[in-house]
Each structure stands twice: as structure tokens, then as C-alpha cells.
Amino acid sequence: MSQLGTVKFVPLETRYNFLKMQAPASYVAGLGRGASGFTTRSDIGPARAGPSAEAVAAAQAKRGEEIPDPDAFQDPENERNLFAGTVYEADDEEADRIWDSVDSRIDGRRRAKREAMEAEQAEKERANNPKIQTQFADLKRGLEELKDSDWNSIPEAGNMTGKRRKRNMRLEENQNGRSYAVSDTVLADAAGRNVLLSELDAAQQENGGFETPAGDGTMTDFVSIGNARDKVLSLRLDQASKDQANGSSTSVDPRGYMTALNSQVLQTDAQIGDIKQARQLLQNLIQSNPKHAPGWIAAASLEVHAKKMVAARKIIAEGCEKCPKNEDIWFHAAELNTPENAKIILGKAVQQVPQSVKIWMKAASLETDANAKRRVLRKALEFIPNSVRLWKETVNLEDDPEDARILLTRAVEVIPTSVELWLTLARLETPENAKKVLNSARNKIPTSHEIWIAAGRLAEQPSQAEMEVKAEDDAERAERTAKLAKQVDKLMVGAVGSLKRNQVILSREQWLQEAETCEADGSPLTAQAIVKATIHQDVEEEDRRTTWLEDAERAEKGGFNEVARACFVVVLETFPTNQGVWRKAAEFEKQHGTPQAVQEVLARGVEHCPHAEVLWLMAAKEKWVGGDIPGAQAILSEAFKQNEDSESIFLAAAKLASETGEMEAAKQILEKARAQANTDRIWMKSAVLERQLGNLDASLSILDQAITKFPTFDKLHMIRGQIFTAQNLIPQARTAYAQGCKACPRSIPLWILAARLEETAGVTIKARALLEKARLYNAKNDELWAESIGMEERTGGAQQAKSLLARAMQECPTSPLLWSLAIFMEAPQQRKGRSVDALKKAGEHPAVILGVARLFWAERKIEKTRQWMANAVKADADWGDAWGWWLKFERQHGEAERQESVIAQCEKADPHHGPVWQATLKDLANQGKPTRDILELVAAKLS
Template identity: 60%
Template sequence: MSSNKNKLAFLSMPAPASYVAGLGRGASGFTTRSDIGPAREGPSAEVVAEAQARRGEEPDVDPDQFQDPDNEYGLFAGTTYEADDEEADKIYEEVDRTMDSRRRTRREAREEAELAKHRAERPKLQQQFADLKRGLAVVTDAEWENIPDVGNLTRRKRRREERTFAVPDSIIVGDRAKGEHENSLDPRQQEHGGFETPGDSGTLTNFVEIGQARDKILSLKLDQVSGTASTSGSATSIDPKGYLTSLDSQVIKSDAEIGDIKRARMLFDSLIKSNPKHAPGWIAAAALEEHAGRMVAARKLIKQGCEQCPKSEDVWLEAARLHQNEDSKIILANAAQHVGQSVKIWLAASDLEHDAKAKKRVLRRALEHIPNSVRLWKETVNLETSPADARILLSRAVEVIPLSVELWLALARLETPENAKAVLNKARKAVPTSHEIWIAAGRLIEQEAYAAGLSEEKRTEELDRVDKTLATAVRALRAHGVLLTREQWLKEAERCEAEEAPRTCEAIVSATVAMDVEEEDRLTTWLGDAESAEARGRVGTARAVLAFALRVFPDRRDLWRRAADLEKVHGSRESLDRLLARAVESCPQAEVLWLMWAKEKWLGGDVPAAREVLDRAFVRNSESEQIWLAAVKLEAENGELGAARELLVRARSVADTERIWMKSAVFERQQGQAELALKTVSVALSKYPKFAKLYMIQGQIHQTANNYSAARAAYAAGLKTIPKDITLWVLASRLEEADGKSIRARALLEKARLVNPKSDVLWAEAVHVEERSGSAAQGKALLARALQECPTSGLLWSMAIWVEARPQRKARSVDALKKCADDPVVICTVARLFWAERKIEKARQWFDRAVSAGPDYGDAWGWWLKFERQHGTAAQQEDVITRCTAVEPHHGVTWQPIAKDDKNRGKAIKDILQLVTAALQ
């Protein structure tokens, strides 16, 4: 207990003199913000030495403390600092400064870079908030007022200072009287027999009555104004019905806009005073006053402008615009006296007239002043209702203005055919450099040929005159130095086609399409011209270009094919038949043209004619595989199975090809003759052991008969002979899977991928095997490996999109489009995603993109038709079917098995599409 008391007594004792806390640990005095004046000085040297002596420490001794400057010691002690020493020191200092100046730029650049890096890593608070400070410039007053108070952000409890206040006497008195009861009556109640209500005192205002009175006064004033207007018969500027609406529609200009108007008014005032003959200045000043709503001042200014600039038509037209109709007529009449040669003035005066006779009168007066104005003549002729009067005016117009092609052509259109020829001849002599007149002459001849009811021979002769006229036109124009380019002539041809002059269009093309074209570039150039014209919808021009090209290159089968495709899309069946008849005569060895002709005959329902075409084709191409197969298909589709079998037998002897043997086996299998089909395949394999489809047919026949061992042997023989065929591997795998041996199917596909690396079909089949066996996770892992090996496969990316969960499919589709943007499978998948999200228009656009990117991909057509059946109209569904039938797709995961199924043999593309649409899920 005593020791504790001593400790407490020691703590309460005063500190020794000159005590500094922590001095022994090297502490010194310092200044805080609460100090006033300089910090307290530390202890003296004697006190420090005494304290160190008590602790047994030796004091620090400065070696220079007791050094005599006059008695130096060292290397140069006792030497004298002479003039040469000083000069040497200066030289060294100069050398040091020079070296430092050399390194200064590099050092300063390094220091600045280090400072910039430091500022980038640790920017100042001022730099961090610089953009926010700039953003404060756009803060509105309302936003400033809505800024909340900061409050306490230190998360500490603030100490509340307790304050006391004296309670007012009124509160004390009120508290005292709170519990008392009043027993006396109100003197007002005693005098009047009851309390006085506030309404009877007259101290409150009845605002409802005031509003009703205001509305009544306003209605009386409006009735008075309208009554005054009706009784006096004069117009009033007040519309009693739309008065309040007009008040609401008035635009109240801000102070800034009023200031801008004042400054602009001062500038324009200075402009018109310094240069009163400058017409745009007067117009701008008047427009400013009009904008400011001062119409009187605007009219006054423009009137002064007319006086100062009487030769400017723009000032007169602006004055007419700013005044009322009657005043405008007077203004334009004055303008005609000063600028009588201005067409705009006369046309504006004509527009002010509402009567046709008055308009004619003004325009005829204008023609007296300006007889060589084509526009005035055209406006005058347009006002005439009688063709005879218009013809008279145009006859006078071409006499006054013989170089106007428009007037000559207008007169020719109003004349009879015989007189029109005379008019065009005169026009051609007057304006020999105009190609429009020559084209009009050609159109006139064509019109006469079709309207005169001539015989076919006579009409052909007349139409040949169109070709001669346009050929003469090109030569005559060149003689007069008029050199129109080939593109300009083609535009004229397209214009004639648009104006229903097809023979003139053909004549222009025949006469000019070969101009300025190199001989080796003719075919390419003409094909480009035809494609561009067709893209613009000018089928007649494209047909004419191709017809001319066929006359130059009659033996080019691709050119005939292009012309046939054009006729098939835009022409009639008769025109296509005529074109194909000419094509096979010019290119008898072109099998595709014979087949097109026979197919069109067959589609037209004329089977005997199709047979006749194929017979003629046999004569010209006796060993053609395609023609033999086309003849077999024609007989088989029309039920002539015996004739088809006989044709196949003859074909195998005449044109002994692997494809004919394959078709023979397929034909027998379709007829249910499995044994005969197997025999045919065996014979074919002895001749063509490298043809993979023969092994496929053999294996499928055995698999259909549930003879899995024979089918496995057929596929194994095929894989041994042709290990690079992907379809054989897939069929072999599916056979094992159908036999319940998924492990062997996986092994086969693994071996197939080793033999055929980077095959997306094999990877996709392997993933499907895992999915069908119930191993979805294994399939997903296998799909990831497949994408690593085939990163641009649309088939694999489509599968990768669908294996993802719904929220991740959109991001996966973006990755797929980056890798293979033009793949129809991926585009179709994206369209289905939009369909699932109910984005109908986007889905329709993406389906269109899918079939455009890959028209041969049948599954895309099926998905699109399925979509249109759910969200489209009957017309949209029919459009999909029509487009699909035109392109005849052949590929697709769902399309191919359905199209090649024996049950669907002979069905049209439309029917196959319906089956595919029903099978898609």
C-alpha cells in the first residue's frame, strides 16, 4: 500500500526545472497550432551536458570546435592561396558549369517525366475534381437549391453542448390556464343571440363570384366586338372564337432575343445608310422587322428599298410578299415599269391573279416585253385548255425561239403524226445538235407502227426504221461535234423504256452500247451493263444489251444462260421458249441449255414436247450423262417406269459412267427391287470402286433390311477404299448407334477425326452422339474442343449458341458473328434468337439475310416459313414459298433426309418445304 501511495505522490510532484519530456530519446521542442508565438526554446548546452553526465553518457565533441583557423593542418596546410590558384578554381568551376549545362536538358526532361509519372499515379485532389468543377458551370439555379445539406460525414457522435434558456412568461401563463374552465359567455353572443359567423362579417372574399364576373365581362366585350363588326360590315382583327387560343399561341420574346434584335437593327440601319443601293441590305432589314412583329416598319423599309434600288427584282418581290394581295399587284405593276425584262416579276404578278383570263392577260403582256423567254411561253401554253390554241401558241413560240428543243417537242406532241414528222424535221434542221429530237423521231415511228394496225411483216419493216433512225442520229450528232458517252445513251434508253417505248430503247442500245469499249473487255462490260440495268428495274434495257451481246458472241453458252435466267424471272414462257430454241441452235453442245429447254416444256405441261427436245439433244450429244438422266427422270416422274428402266439400260451401255450406275441402283431401290439394286451396286463397284455413293447405297439397303452385319461390312469396305469421305464415316457411326453400340460409334468418329482433321461435320456428329446417349456435359466439353479446332464453322457455333443458357445465348451469338459473319447457319440462328425475344421485324430481316447468304441451305427456308406462319400474313408466307421454289435448295441437316426419302420421291420443292417446316423443332 505504501509503494502505491509513493507512486501517486511522484506523479503529482512538479517537474524539475528545464525538464523536457523525451529529451533523452532525442526529442526537441515543437510548435502546435494551439501555440501562440514561437515554440519554446530547448534546454541549454550546459543543462544537456549535465543530464548526460548523470546518465553516464560521454558528450559529443565537435572535431572543429577547437581548431585554430590560422594553424590549419592537412595536405595543403601552410600554403598560400595565390592568383594562379584562384584562376584554376575559376577554370574548374567553368568546366563544372559546362558539364552541368550539357546534362541539364537530359536531367530536366527525366525529372519532368518522373514528375508526370508521379502525377499520373498520384494526382492531386485538384486534378481529380477538375472535370467535376467544369461540370458545375451547367448546374441550374434549381439544382443548386436542391443540393442537400452535408450533415455529419465523420460517423462520430458530436458532442452536444447543453444550453439553458429562460422560459418566457407567456408560456408559463398559458400552461397555467390550460386546465382552467371558462364559465362566462361571449359578449357577442349576449348582444346578437348567437355567435357571428365569418361569412356574415364580410372579412372573407368570395373568389368564385369574382371569377364568374370576370368571365362575364370578357364575354360581353367579345360579343360587343363581334356585334360591332357584323353591324358595320367591316372586317375586324379580333376572332371572338379563337381569341384565347391566339393569346396562348403568342410567342413572348426573351430579353436576350430582344437585345439581339436591337443589335441587328442597329447593324442593318448602318448598312442601309452607308450603302443605300445595296438591295440585300434592305431585304434583310425588312425581314428583321417582320421577325420582330413590326409589319408596318418592315413595309416602310422595303418601300424605301424599292425607291433606292428600283432595278433589283428581289426587292420588288420581297415588297410584294410583305403586302396584301391588292397592294402587291400595284407594287409588281410598278416593278414591271422599272425591270420589265424580269421573268420572275411577271410570273409573280401572274400568280397573284386568281382568274385564268387575268393570268393569260398578264403572261401575254409579259411576252410582249420578253418574247424570248421559254418559261413564259411554257406557262402561257399550260394555261390553254384547247389543244388548238396551245398549238397556235407553240407555233409562234418556235418561230420566236427556234433553238428551244422543249418547245419543238411540245409542238410535235400536239400535232398529228404527219404534221409531227414535219415539225421534227424542222426542229432537226434548227437544232442539229439535239439528240432529244432524234429520239422523239424514233418514238414517233414506233408509235405509228403499233397504232396503225399494220400486218406483222409491215410492222417489222416500220420498226426496223427505228433502228436506222437512231443509227443515223449517232452519226449525225458526231458530225456536228456532239459526243454523248455510252452511259448517257444508256440512260436515254432507260428513259424510253420507262415511257413505254421499248423498240426505241433497243435501237438506242444497239447503236451505242459498243461505243468506247475495248475489244477484249466487251463481254465483261456488257454483262455489267445488263446487271446494273436489271438492278434498277429496267429489264427492257438489260434484255437489249444481252441481245446485242448474243449477236456478237453467239457461241457463248454462259451468255445464253444469263439471258435465259433473265427471261425466266422477268419474261413470259413463250419468250423463254423462243430464246432457248435459238440458244440450242447456236450452242448445240451445251447440255445445260437443252436441259433447261426440256424442263421448261415439262413444267409447262407439254411432256411430248419435252421428250422431243431430249430426242434432239440425244442426236447432238449422244454420250451426255446429264441428258440421259434427264430423260430417265422425265419418264419416271410421268409414270413410265418401263421406259425409264429401258433408258437406264441403254445409258449404261452408251454412256457408261459411275453416276448412271448409281442412278440405276437408286431407281431399283425406289421401285422396291432391293435384290436387283444390290446386284447393280455390285457390278458398279467392280467398275468404280472409288465411288463412295455406291457403298452408301449398299449399306443403306442392308440397314433397311436390318442386316447390320452386311451394312457394317459395306461401310467398312468403303472406308478402307475412300477414308477421306466424311459422309461414309457419319453413316457408319449412325449404323452402330442404331444397333445400340454407342461406344463403337464414338470410336469410329474418333478415328474419322484422325483421318480427316478439322472436319466440323464429324465434330458435330460426335456431339450429337453424346447428346443422344444422355451425356450433355460430355457433349458440351467435346463442342468446346471442336470450336478450338474449327473456329470458323457456322454449324459448330450454332450448336454452341443453343447449348448455352438463355441469358448467355446473345453474347455467344455475338462471338459467332465475329468468327463467321456470312454463314447462313449462324445468321438463321440469330434470327431464331430474335424470334424467341418477340422481336418480329428484326427476326424477319435476319431470316432474309440468312436465305440471301445461303439460298441452298434448305433449313433456313423452313425456319422462315415456320416463323411467318406464326407471325406473318398469307402474302408473306406465299412470298417465302415462291422464293424457295425459285432457288431449289438441296442442303440442310433436316432438308436432305426429307428430300432424299423414298416416300417423298417426285414431290415438288413446295411440298418438301412444307414437310421440313413441320419437322423443325
């Protein structure tokens, strides 16, 4: 160990070959462990520009290499940047081919629409910006008619006359070798022509500025020249007037001279050219075909248009010679000449065309004397005896009816097929002879329905003997009318049968139109007979009732009440057990007939429909309104026999008894009704009757029993709360309303009464809470919103009211009640715009129309206010507040007659709705008051 000494081990160094190699260009150390590579300038060295494209191309050309086109292999999709280095393979080509086929298919779908759109756009472009060649296309086509001589006479386009003259002048000056100087006065005058002077020169100032001195010192007075011209014109017109008065001929009309000057129309060059072209065309036409009368007429009319009457008369005269058998050309010739010449022309015309009615009528119209016209027409009848028009004109000229009758007798012998002549003759005859005339007419013309209708109208008229005997009472008059109606009905049934046998069938619409015409002419029985005889035509059995009621409604709207009445008669005879038809017929008679007719219809209705409660009630009401109380009671007694447990009849009987002062009888009727019918309305009416009589304890007792039986009937709770309120028992009233709101949460009036009770008691917070709770149960209810808004206004919270109105309008954007409030919650200058919005949103409601009327009222536009008030009651005649506002307005601005007219219309309408109207009507103090008094009270309350 010692010999060897210490040994030192040196490790061998191991180095791999790849460590000496340069790293790849894309190598990033530690990339697998999440490192990210970056490059700095120290890695790549300083930047330097490479050779340009031009240098590369020059080098390739120097070496003789072919320089490739850079766009030769460029893809259509512009693959230059991202896909610049990719290879265009077969799948790329297939994808491009598929996409091309898809594009071509889509393009084929839209090609027709696109081409039509492009054609339309091109057409518009051509119409807005026409080319020069299209503007002169018609002129180019006209060049075909030019002859060789015309082409040779056209001058050359380049006319160098002016240029040659100037060149020759320059050559002459050069040849003479001299020039001429222009005078200073010429230059000064040329310079001063366009100078604007701001003041007058000395000469003009000396003469006051109205006289212009000439160069030689003379003065020109233009005012005197104008006056002299006017004086000369006046003298000429006066002389022409004197010549005309003396009878001498003159070509000047002094009265119409200035008017003629003003009426002259100056024609443009284009119009003159059109006239010349048209004249040439028409000249060619009449020359090539001289027997063509319309060509002569057109040529003469063209000259009239060109204001050349002489030429027009000459042309039309020549046309009359060429076409003597044409009536139009003779007629136009007479039109273009004076009346005297026209008579001569028409005299020649009737020799050539004696069968022309038009020529004879024109000749008769030129005559001013009636006898002369009569002679012309009778002469015409000699040539044309079968002209109805000539016979009519001849008869119209006769003043004596006997002469006219003789002429018509002859006319119907010559023209037996003229219905109009037969009817005119029948009107001129006595009733007895008229019947004979119409019988003869029916034999001659069996296919005319007008003759049958005229016969019916004649039969409707009473004879002379019947007219002398006057009916002593209505019964006799009605009996005679019924007898005539049966005769006319029988006649029209025979007329329809006869026409059918002669293959004449008119539609239902045509017969109804004839019936309406008869009613308009004053023949109601004939109109009804036509309807009864023909209304069954062309109607299916299952559609009869609907179709006939529609006919009656249409006739009623047109004002043909007799036609509508006849339709109802047929419907009632066909459907006697339909209570709806009887009710419509009664309503029609109530609106357009007499009270007696209404009672007759209802009496027949209850006979056929004994269990129809509505008909019994209507019949009793008509008797009651007519003042026949015993008759109404008798009808109700009969109704009880047919309908023992009818609620409506019980209530009607109780109301009749209470209105007539028989309170005990009313109480007994209601007590019996509670035992037999036992309905909520009967219990309510019983409580109301006891309340009216002042028996509040009895009323409360009845209400307690009724609420036990009918807890969801809100009116019981309302009446109970109102009785407690009237007794000043606020806690009991609050409890009653609370029970009612709990049992009937959908009752809007109940919530409103409860809120008003709290507001009256001074607890506004609780009232507001009740209304908010009510809106939770009844969303989008405008009445609750209006009550909340009104409460805020009454308590002084105007801003809070506006805020509530905004919320309400969002929830109920089309509420008429809210819009009427919104109009008057705006500032005065903004109300008109608000009213326009209200009319757009809810303009059909009377509340909105009343708001607009009140705006006009505030502006003191009386007539407009009255018109809008009338529109409000037309929109809904049952809205009582509209009548109240109208009467209030007339009380302030109208006369007594207007006020009485409003009251009468309101009584006829008998309204029942409206916030103020209902509150006034249901007030116990106003029970039993007529509509007139209620209207006065409502008008006094409105503000």
C-alpha cells in the same frame, strides 16, 4: 670439455620495422587468401559528430579565407554521390558536348510536331477558357468610332454618392448630438419576415385557410380576383368577335389571340443589342450607298426579324424609290405587303422593269382567277416574247388542248431554239402532224438529241389504221413488233450519225440513262434502239464482253429489263460462240421473260455452240418443265449426235425416261452409258435406278463392280451400306461403311452414316469413337461436331452435349450450324443474348436466322417471326429447311393465302440443301414426288 662446462646458446630475436608500423587504412588481413574485412566499433572508437558546415564557414571567415560556392562547380548531371569525388576532365567535356549535339538533333526532328501540338493545345485552352481581354476584343475595336464628346460623357469610375450620403448623415447626427430609437413593431416585422410557419394562425383557421386578413380586418379573395380578370378578358374577346362579324374594324383577332400570345418570342438583352447594332450598320450602308438594293433588302429583313412590319415596309418602299431598276427589291416589297398592296407595287414594278420574268410571275401568282392570271401572262408575253417559262405557264393555264396547241405554235415561231416547246407541241398534235413538227424541230435545232428520241418514241407508236386492226395470234403481233423495232433502230442509227456530224457527242453513260428514261416512260423499242446504236462507244475491243455484261447486270438490278435485254442482244451478236454469254442470256429470260423467249435463246445457243452440254440440258429441261416431253426427248437425241460420250446428257436422258415411267428405256440408256462414258456417276445412277425398282441384288452387283473401278467414290459405299441396312444386315453394312471410311477418310456423310448405324444398333460407345476418329481425319468440321452433339442429346447426356458444344465452338467459332444449336441449348432466359452473339458471328446463314425466328415464335410475336422467316429464305433460297419451318409456322398462325404463297415461292426456288430436306428428298419412298409434297413432309418432320 670439462673446463669449459656447459654452454647455453640463446637465439637472437629478429623483428622487422614494418611490423612496428601502423597498418594502412584499407588493409585487411588475409585478403589474398579469400578473407573478407569488416570494421567494428572497437576498431574506430565511439562515434562523435564533426563540425557543422556553419562552423566550418565561420572559421574560414574568421581566418579571412574565401568561402567557395558549393554549386559553382556542380555538374548539370547532378554528380553529387557516386561521382562526387571524380575530376571533370576533357574527355568528360567532349562526351557532354556530343550528347548535347545528339539531344539538339533529336529535338530538331520533333520540334515541328511538338510546336504544332502545343499550338493546338493552346488553341483549345483559349477556346475553353478565354481571357477577359479576348472576350471584349470586338467591343474594344468599336471604341475607335467614339468621338471626344462621347469620351467626355463617360462618368467617372468611382461613384461615392452612397458613401458621401452615409458620411453626411453621420456628421449630421453628431452635430445634432441625438439619435432615434427604432420602433418595436418595425423590429418584430423585420424578424418575422423570414420565419417559416408550420401551421395557420387563428384568423386563417376561422376562414378555412383560404382568405388572408389584412391589417385593418378586411379580407382579400384572390380566387374572386382571378375569376373577374378571366371574365373581363372573355367579354373583350366576345365584343371583338361581334365587331368583326358586323364588319367594323378591330385590331384584335379573337380566334388567334391566344395563339399569337403563345407564338410571341421574348428576346433577350443580347439579341436586342445585336439587332440595334445591325440596324445601325445597315442604316450606315443605305445612307452611304443608296443605290445598293441588297442593303435595302437586308435592312427590311432585319425589321421583319424584329417583328416591326411597318418599319420594314417603309424601308423597302424607300428602297424601291432609290433602286427602281432592281427586280429583287420590288419582289421583296410585294412579299412584305398584303396581296392588294402587292398588286399595286408590282404594277409599278412592271413599269420600271418590264423585262423581268420574276416580277410578272409574281404578279400572276397573286391573281386568284384563272382568266386574270391568263391576262397577266399574255401581257407579260408582249414585253418578253422570248421567255420559255412564260410560254409554259400560259399554256398550262389553257383547258382546251386546241388553244394550247395554237399558243405553242406561236411559241415555237417566236422561240425556235426551245426544245421543250417543240416537244410539247408534238405531244399535242396528231401522229401525222407530230412527225412534221419534229422534222421542223430537227431542222431548227440539229444538235438536240431529245428531238431524235421523241421521234423514235413517236415511230414506236402504231398508226391509227394499225391500231384498228387487231392481231389474231401471237405470231402476227410479234411480226408487227419486229417491224416497228427495225424502223426505230434505223431511226436511232441516223440520229447518232447526225449528232456526230453536228459535233454533238454523248457518252455511253448518258445514252444509257436516256434509254432507261425511255423504258420508264413506256417506250421499250426506243430504249433498245438507243442501246444498240450507242453501246459500242468508248469501249476497247478486248473489254467489250465484260463491259456489256456489266451494263446488262446494272440495268437488270435497276429494273430496266428492256435495256438489259438489248445489251444481251448486242453481246450475243458479237460473241455468238461463247456459251457463257448464251447461258446468262437464257437465265435472264427465264427470270424476266417468257418461256417462249427462253426456248428461243437456247435454240439459237445450241446452234452456235453445239458442244455446249449445259445449253442442251437447259433446253431439254425447259421443254420438259413446259410439258413437252417429246420435244425434250428430241433435243436430247440431237444432243447425243453432237456429244456422243457426254455423261451429263446420258444422265439427263435416263432421268427423263425414269420420270416419265419408261424404266426399261432408262436402264438401256444407263447400260449404254456405262459402256461408252464409263464414269463413276453413271455407275452410281445405275445402282440407284435398280434400287428404286427393288432389284437390290442387281444394285449390289453393280456397286461391287463400280467400287472395284472407283474405290474412292464415297457415294458408292454409302449406297451399299444403306442397302444392307435396309435388309437388316448390320454386320455387312458395318463392313461396307468401314471399307468406305478407309478408302474415303475425307467423306463426312460416310462417317456420319457409320456412326448412326452403330447408334441404331445400340453401340453408342463405338459410334462416339467413330465420330472422334472422323474428327481426327477432318479437323475443324462443324458437321461432325454437330452429329456428336446430337448423339449425346439423343442418348440423354445433356451435360456432355454442352461440353462438346463448348469444345466445338473453340474449334469452329463462326459455324452457323453450331451457333444454331447453341441458341436452344441455353436456358430460356439466356437464349436471346445467345442469339445476339450468333447473329454477330454467323448472321448471314439461314440456320442462325431461323433460330432467331423460332425465338420470336416462342414469344408469340407473329409479325416478327414472319419477317425473320422471310429473311432466312432470302439469305439462301436453296436451304430447304427454312421453307419447311416457314410453312410449319404459317400452318399454325397464317391464313390459307399465306400458306399457298409460301408453297408457290418454294416451288419457284426449287431448294436442294438442308439436313432434313436432303434426307426427305433422297428417301426412296419420296422418289418422283414434286416440291410441294416434299415441303409438306419436311414441315411435318421439323420439331
